Amino acid sequence: MFNFLDNFDIETFQKDLLSWFSRHKRDLPWRRTKDPYHIWVSEIMLQQTRVETVIPYFERFLEEFPTIEALAEAGEEKVLKAWEGLGYYSRARNLQTAVREVKESYGGVVPDTEDEIATLKGVGPYTAGAILSIAYNKPVPAVDGNVMRVLSRILFIEEDIAKAKTRKIFEQAVREMIPPDSASNFNQALMELGAIVCTPTSPACLLCPVQKECRAFHEGMQEQLPVKAKKKPPKPVKIAVAVLENAKGKFLINRRPKEGLLANLWEFPNCEVEAGKDYKEQLQSFFKNECQLNAVLHEEIMDFDHVFSHIKWELSVFRGTFNNNVMENEEIKLVNLQELQRFPFSVSHKKIIRRLVKWNSD
DNA sequence: TAAACGTGGCT
DNA sequence: TAGCCAAGTTT
Known part of the structure; x- marks a missing residue:
């Protein structure tokens, strides 16, 4: 052949x-x-x-x-x-x-x-x-x-x-x-x-x-081989993240869907930000409309990019509080900083955790 | 067939 | 810096 x-x-x-x-x-x-x-x-x-x-x-x-x-x-x-x-x-x-x-x-x-x-x-x-x-x-x-x-x-x-x-x-x-x-x-x-x-x-x-x-x-062609088509650059996606802490020092985390990107890993609650919209406002309406969660957002605490093979997350992270009685289950947990470490997180959310741990020890 | 699917190191 | 690359598979 x-x-x-x-x-x-x-x-x-x-x-x-x-x-x-x-x-x-x-x-x-x-x-x-x-x-x-x-x-x-x-x-x-x-x-x-x-x-x-x-x-x-x-x-x-x-x-x-x-x-x-x-x-x-x-x-x-x-x-x-x-x-x-x-x-x-x-x-x-x-x-x-x-x-x-x-x-x-x-x-x-x-x-x-x-x-x-x-x-x-x-x-x-x-x-x-x-x-x-x-x-x-x-x-x-x-x-x-x-x-x-x-x-x-x-x-x-x-x-x-x-x-x-x-x-x-x-x-x-x-x-x-x-x-x-x-x-x-x-x-x-x-x-x-x-x-x-x-x-x-x-x-x-x-x-x-x-x-x-x-x-x-x-x-003399070793530098020209192999022939390999270029792949397209990752698509930018704006993500607004909330680090929500209650009066007892517990943080709200949730499990990602069982399929797709970072399936079944844990994360801080977040949402995609539509083009032209404000990170904080989008996050606020996300909690109000989609989570029925009475969250109060404070200041931005982190702002960084995370690049996957096909997507680039542009993350903005806000500190906040909540005072509902959140019902814990298999998808949602309330945990302190030490308990957080037992759950599997993606690298971008690990980065947020590292920052919290650093502040906590300062 | 081509897109989805992570991350870190190197240039 | 931004892009490329690394012992690929699934859908």
Whole structure:
């Protein structure tokens, strides 16, 4: 179907790459285990997330949930708290769903076939290949952004790697290149090369173990590859937030909806501000009309931006009080500053909490 | 197919 | 600074 491998010396490439990997691979926590569950956790955490960020989360997560059974039996709130700050929180909820499925349907053993593992929530084509190859040494592709970048340069592939269907081209190439008995090391080596040598900007071609097999380097085109379409900038959204404290020093917090952005995380009550409207007035009418809450808003205490991948929150935070008898339930809590710390919050709301804690200690 | 879905570090 | 990027998946 494709001819990118015509006249390509696969065996020399394998040997040079694997030899380099054995000497230069980083000592990472998930490289000290073959436990498929631990490998799985690492792969989910590493999705769109840097290695240095993941390491402490990985250590803490497996300390708290060391086995499939432990994670399967945990409360979702505990899992989200362990994931707090890591982002893409559906990963955590999907992981727990999938682990429960493995416990119920596979006797607690992570499946080792492409068809079975691909059915698990949160396990897409990359993660399926990563677990099968790294934990079970099965010769299947694990094509992530690193692999597409590396191979786009090595094989001079000019397809747009931002397009979903492009991944299949690279999977086909890997299926033809992967050594049947060294799948784990080969896939990890491709990714490691992308992380350490064949970087997005300023690749270290002079240190590259497969420089002589690289068609882009041969043409001086390594900086031009891979081809990747630009994504559109995040859309600005104005958010007005209220830090409401009652006479007993309790703060009002609520749980976010169970789907969508930051699903099931906790937050201070807030609303979106319509274009051209005043933050404080919008917030005041939000409480009056939509919450039936008798809130009195005071001065603005914070003003900052928080950027997601597709949205930019422009937050303005107001201090305030309330004197209703608020009914606590699964979605609404009244908690003091210490109790706040037990709930999972997104980073933007954690930032507000940090400010409150600082003031409280001053 | 393309948009939704987080965060922090680097240039 | 503002944009780009990192071991992607779901809908």
